[in-house]
Structures are given as C-alpha cells and as structure tokens.
Amino acid sequence: MSFTVAIVGRPNVGKSTLFNRLVGKKLALVDDTPGVTRDRRPGDAKLIDLKFTIIDTAGLEEAGPETLEGRMRAQTEAAVDDADLTLFVVDAKFGLTPLDKTFGELLRRSGKPVVLVANKSEARGSDAGFYDAYTLGLGEPVPISAEHGQGMIDLRDAIVEALGEERAFPEADDEAETNIDVRDSDFAGDADEEAEPEYDETKPLRVAIIGRPNAGKSTLINRFLGEDRLLTGPEAGITRDSISVEWEWRDRTIKMFDTAGMRKKARVQEKLEKLSVADALRSIRFAETVVIVFDATIPFEKQDLQLVDLVLREGRAAVLAFNKWDLVEDTQAVLADLREKTERLLPQARGLRAVPISGQTGYGLDKLMQSIIDTDKVWNKRISTARLNRWLDGVQTQHPPPAVSGRRLKLKYMTQVKARPPAFMVSCTRPDALPESYIRYLINGLRADFDIPGVPIRMHFKAGENPFEGRKKKR
Template sequence: MHQTPQVIIIGRPNVGKSTLFNRLVGKRIALVDDQPGVTRDRRFGEAVLLGMEFTAVDTAGWEDEDPGSLPGRMRAQTEVSLKGADIALFVIDARAGVTPLDEEIARWLRGQNVPVVLVANKAEGRAGEPGLLESYSLGFGEPVALSAEHGEGVADLFEALQPLIEKDESGDTHLTPEVNVPVELDEDGEVIENDLSAAPLHLAVVGRPNAGKSTLINRLLEEDRLLTGPEAGITRDSIAVDWEWTDPKSGQLRPVRLVDTAGMRKKARVIDKLERLSVLDAQRSIDYAEVVVLLLDATRGLETQDLKIANLVLEEGRALIIAINKWDVAQEPSSLFNGIRAALEEGLAQLRGVPLIAVSAVTGKGLDNLLNAAFDVREAWSRRIPTSALNRWFDDALSANPPPAPGGKRIKLRYITQNKTRPPSFVVFGTRLDALPKSYERYLMNSIRRDLGFGAVPVRLALRSPKNPYAS
C-alpha cells in the first residue's frame, strides 16, 4: 500500500506547531493552549494542502534540558520522529525573532539528511517583519511567512512543499500495513459480521493518571512510541496508532488502531484548563472506540473513580474490558484479583461478568489474552440475531418468567426485534408497557446477554406500545 510523504513539524515550545498541524489536517484534533509544552507525544494526521496530500506529524517542543527530565525525554521523542520523515517544517515565532534555541535546532537539522522548509509563524501584520528578516540567518533560504491561526501564507507553504513532495513521490514507494480495510455494510449501515475480522479493531485504553496506559501501548508496539515516565499526567492528547497484532493461536495478522488517552481524575480535582481539555479528548476517544480497556493500577486497587470511568464507557454503549496492570509488582495477587472482581460485581451490577485480566506492561504478561478478549467482545458487540430465532427465545423467556399483572391487568408482550448492533439494541412490542417493572426489563436484558451470546457487553432495550386511536 502506498503511503503519502511524511512531513514533520519541529520547533521550540509555543511557536504554533499544533495550530499549524490542525490547519493542515483541517480539524482541531491537537490540543492548543497559550502555555508552552502542551504537545508531548507525536500525533499523525492526513493532511491536504490545496489538493496536495501528505501525512503531517506534530511533535513536542524542542527544549534544552537534561535528557532524564520530562522535557529532555520529549526532545528525544522528537529526534526519533525525524528518522521516518521525508520533509521537516522548522517553525519559528516571527514576532519573537530568532532565539538561541532556534539556532540550536537549526544546527541539529543541518546535520540530518532531511530537506527543511523554514516557516516563520505568527507573521501577520508588521510585528513579524523583523523576525522574518532575521530568520534568513538560520541558513535554510527564504522562510515561508505564515499565520497558522488565520490561514495566511498557505499558498506560499504549498509552493515550498510541492517540489519536495513531488520529488519524494517520484522516488521509492513506501509500504505500510494494510489497516484501513473497507468493510461491507448491510442495509442498516452496520458492519456485516463476515467482514468484521478484516476491519481494524478500534481499541482505546483509559484509566486514572499513572496507571501505565502509554507503557502498555509501547509494549504492544515493541517500541518507545509514546512518552512515558514516573510523572503522573504525561499524556495529554489522545494518540492513535495503527498496528497489526499476530494472533499466537492462528498466526493471523489482525489490524488494530490503538488509542492512548490522558488520565482521568476526579472532576473536583481537575481545575486546570489544559487538563479539562485532555479529559474531554479522552471522552471523545471513548465515543469513537469499539472496545475500551480500563486500566487499573495493581498497587492501588479499585477506586471509585475507576467505577465512574467504567460507567461512562457503558453509558456510551462501548464494549468494556478491565485490565489490572503492574501485576509483576502486585502484593498478594490472588486476594487482590478476587477483591477487585467482588467489588466490580457490586459496583457494576448492571453488567456483571465484565472480562477482568491481569497484565504487566513491563513484562508483557497477559497482553495476548487482553487482545484475544478485545476481539471476542467486539464480535459479541457487533452480533445480530435473526428475528425468528430471537422470538423463539422470547417465547421461552416469557414462559419461564411471565410478566406481572399489576392491578389484575395483564401486560402483553407480543414480540421483539433487534433494531441495531454496536451496541446491540432491541425493541419489545406489547400493550400496557408503561406498567412493566424495571426489574422485569433487567430480567430480559440479563437473559439476552446470557442466552444469546452477548456476554458482558452493554445491551439496549426499548419498549414500544401501539398508539391508541381513541386516546384523544
């Protein structure tokens, strides 16, 4: 499969790299704020600039700090990202002029074997003119005067990139795993089950800060793709990575889109604007996921916030898996596992039997089990039951436990149909359904999960009565 050229955006903090990235991809997907150092992980996006297609890569701000510090590790991530790049956009702040850190980045870029396009951002108005002239001293020729925020100078950026991208496309082609496989849809717009194995599994990893989400994804990828460290709250943007998992049982390659998210603390503790944006970004990732892995910290056990996150996932109708990370350092693991299982049975009473898996992002323990469970629950989450088989089950369920007759008046449940999948949703038709107790609705939903193979995936059940023509 042909891959578009990769254009990496590099510069010191707060020069507008993420704003330029959002401008190129046409969406506000990278978090942007006035404070420096917002971006910490590489983010990829498909960009189209006046009809020219390429992959834009947003990177962390380049800082001159100790390699062991968080800014130092962010810089190392940026340096690594240049290895796969075809073109580098070196962004400076035209209003601030050329700084010593800009000169240091320029020296480093001149030693790399990647063509560089110098971009003087924030160049709108007269305030950026001195910095624009000063940028010639960096040795990359004529700078592109740009305002990423307002879209000024986009045509000039196109002219600077076009010869480099056309040269790259005329050379060697790039190969990338076939992950975005088209799938066949039925008349309701749902994925046909036979094609489900070819579609990438959209898997989001969520949890409290410092549970090891980024470390877990790095272990799956077998590379330091995401920034990690002992500090809590390192991840801010939700980062999606396309990957292929080799099923150890069949040897089959299974496409997966992994999504790392920011840690989600209690709402009362989130007072920083940037953290609020990060949490909203994580919630959007849940909305677009098929399966969500809630990662617990084995050294801290199950907390109330974990149950709130789990409830959020279930309210969105997403399939849920709970993984206990740091199992390699867990104390009394057997009692810990049983305790968490018991607490989940009580705290998630509406969905008993959620898969609970012990893993270690450091040693790799349990990760294949986690992926197997994720594909299994997606299959259940996408299952459609034929109407005839569904109503045979429905008759048996009513015979085993007939609906009550409040006030001596019978509630008639006539038939059931599945109106959608992902999550599985059913409609029961009958009369006097407004008098049906909630306990009986729960009986039907639990029986659907148990008897029809849906397992621990969220099930939706709606009740519908025919309209009374004499009601008015």
C-alpha cells in the same frame, strides 16, 4: 500518502496550529501555554494539490535525557529521523532566540531537507523577526499565519522545491488513494434480517485505552508496539493529546488510542486538562472496544467505577485490565478478590472480562487482546427474530409479567433492531407500566441464554398499534 513531513520548533511557536491547518481538523490541542504537545501525532495533510503525512511534535528544549523535557526531545528527534522533510517553525512576532539558533544548527547538519517557516507573520512588527530568520542559514523563510491560513501557497511551493517534483508528486494509484472510512455507523446493519451474520475476523478494530493518571496506559501501548512510541515516565499526567497508533495482531489491523488520564471532575480545574479530558471522551465515542486500565495495587477507586459506567452508557464494549500485576505479591488471593469485586461493583454489565497484565514486563498482553476480540464479537452479535420470540414465550411462561392495576401486562413480539451494542424492541401492552425489576429479569435472561456477557444491552418497549383507535363507537 507520498511523503512524510515533521513540524519542529521551540515551544509555543504555533506548530500544533499549523498541524490542524494542514489536516483540516482540530486534532491537536492548542493553548497559549508553552509545551502543550508532548507526544508526536501523525495526520493526513493536504496542502493545495499536495497530499502527505504530517507529524506534530513537542517543542524542542535543551534538557537532560532523564527529564520529561529530555524524553519529549527524544520523541521529536525520532520524528525528524522518520520524516522526509522538516518544517522548522520560528515565531516572527517574537523573533529568534538562542534555542532557535541551536536547533537550526542541528537541523542544518542533519542533511535532510528543511523548510524554514516564519509563523505569526501577520502580526504588527513581525518584519524584524522574519528578516532575522535568514541568519539561521536554512534558506529563505516562508512567511505564514497558521491561525489565519495566510501564506499556504508559498509553503506549498517551498515544500515542492525542497523535495523535488518527482518526490512531491509520485504517480497516484487511484485504488490505493481511495479513502475508505472503516468507521461503521452505530446503526449499521439495522435492517431486519433473519440470518445471523458471521463475525468478520479481518475488519480493522478501534480500541481506546483509558484510565486514571499514572495507571500505565502509554507503557501498555508501547509494549504492544515493541518500541517507545509514546512518552512515558514516573510523572502523572504526561499524556495530553489522544494519540492513535496502528499495528497488527494475528494479521488483523488494530488502531489503538492512547488517552489522557481522567481524574474526578471536581479536580479538573485548568483549561488544558479540560481539553485533554474532552479529547479522551471523543476517543471513547469513536472507539469500538474500550480498555479501562486499573492500577492493580489500588483498584476500584471511585473514579475507576465511574469510567466503566461512562463507557457502558456510551454503548461501547468494555474490557478491564488490572495493570502493574508484577507488583502484586499474593496473586491468587488478589485475583479472587478482584473477580468478586468486579461482579459486585459493576452489575450493569455482568460478565465483564477482566485480565491481569503488566505493561512493564508484557505479562498477559495476548490474553488481553483475545479478550478484546471476544468482547467485540459479543458487541456485534445479532440474533434472529424467530429465536428471540421463542425465547420470549419461554421466559413469560416461566415468569409472567406482573399485573398492574388489576390488568396483566402482555409481551407480544420481540426483535433485535441493531447491534453495536445489541438493542432490542419489544411490543407490549402499556409499556410505561412495565416495572424495572421485570426489565432487569429480561436483560439478565438475554445475557445468560444467548451468551451476551460484558456489553451493554439496550431494551426498548412500545405499545402495539390498536386497529380500532380513532373509529367512532356505533350506538
């Protein structure tokens, strides 16, 4: 990307709507409620022939630095400092307010290029607000409608004029600008291969951080980054949008998604919280490994268990992080109790990696990252067909399939059809009659004999083809 643009303005002027318009996707949450956006969210924007990085920010408000609004304003100011140009959005329909004039004065004194944007200019009666925007002293306002896409050409021209032709259109490096989607399909590598491929230690890894409200997810990511990148505080439910951040751990690119805290479904009543939860669920589906953050002082609430079950049903690799370990007194006794409860309460993925951490002090973060990498290795694991069939013969000899209605079931052939998560196909007689208990025996045997702990295993059964089916019986 050639340059960075920050979108600022008071709450509810349409900043997130403009952000979504420029990135071409509904990434940022949009609602009529003021103050929906709290963290700064980056995105790859395209405006006619311009390509740049756009940053959506929280609404500017006057508040003390210790308040939530004050911390939101600090995040917005950090975005302005990092940007090459600022889009100052005002509401032409509503008109200017004292807040607009206060923050306009701050931007004018900042010395950075500013483009004044009069949003909602398509509304009836917006002319007065548009002409009033001239009084801010930031030049000619650009009338647009972020909702309907009007005025985008004028906005493009204003950005080019503010930055200059050379800054707006740097010499493009075709190789650098090639967008490669590193998101592997869930069915990548499904071809039948005898070779067991090696794990790629250099491939970028996508990790989602989920948990109940106030479990310490944003604090954990800030500790990983070494800066206050995400908004944190004692209030529960601060995070709303799912924000992605990139950093490197041992020369490997990690893309980490911070998500909104997820409460019990019955308690989620407000539309805005429903949108936040939906955004968090989307992050889980796009992630490869999901870290479920537990509050170590009150672990294994019902919602915690439901979140782990949700991740496993989605087929993601799961790691448990027991946060706030600095508040635990008898660490050895609590750790033994947590391990016992993990095995007992989460039998659907035996061997789940669980790591005690402290996002506040940084304790256990290297161990957590190593557990994430190790779990991702298992999630990507492939086993050759020859080894699987030797194993299948051995487990049937040790514990033959049961007889159903006087006829013994036979498992003939087995192969791995996909990884991420590991999925296997078994050819057998009468697959519908195979008991669940024997399927669990096979899955547990796979985990133990091929070292596949802590990830979901899919096992499908199909009947072998009958070569005589459809042929007439000779008399």
